[in-house]
Amino acid sequence: MADNTLTRADMDTDTHIPNRLIASNRVEGTAVYNREGEKLGRIENFMVDKVSGQAEYAVMSFGGFLGIGDDHHPIPWEKLSYDTEQGGYVVDLDRDKLTNGPKYRAGEEPEFNRDYDQKVYDYYGVTYSW
Numbered sequence: 001m002a003d004n005t006l007t008r009a010d011m012d013t014d015t016h017i018p019n020r021l022i023a024s025n026r027v028e029g030t031a032v033y034n035r036e037g038e039k040l041g042r043i044e045n046f047m048v049d050k051v052s053g054q055a056e057y058a059v060m061s062f063g064g065f066l067g068i069g070d071d072h073h074p075i076p077w078e079k080l081s082y083d084t085e086q087g088g089y090v091v092d093l094d095r096d097k098l099t100n101g102p103k104y105r106a107g108e109e110p111e112f113n114r115d116y117d118q119k120v121y122d123y124y125g126v127t128y129s130w
Helices: 095-099 114-124
Strands: 031-034 039-048 055-062 071-076 080-083 088-091
Touching: 039 071, 039 088, 039 095, 071 114
Parallel strands: 031 088
Antiparallel strands: 031 039, 039 055, 055 071, 080 088
16 A cells, blocks of 8 residues: 655645645745736735634735835735745735735834725725625
8 A cells, every 4th residue: 555645845845735724934924926927025924813713914025125114015815826836925916006005114013903904905806894
């Protein structure tokens, strides 16, 4: 009988991702691309609802130089899809849409409340269901 057990080394390759779950520390720092393959930035962190456990936003950083002066852009999690070929997340957004969207400077985190959620979701055209 063949052994179909995957080792940790098998699971950590970029080409074979058998699990649907990923540790938060592996999401943070992951590149974000647009549909044309242009790197837009990276996932700085993500915001999780304390009660439901659902990810609400990926906070993407871009701009600045060498991580200094980056703006943080909350993007509804529904806008991201993981692309194994790219080894990162893909969004159907261009740089201008992101630049003009809701954002905040590092260390100046907004109050993530339902009014803010509504603003972010409306901007990106995602149905706000709360």
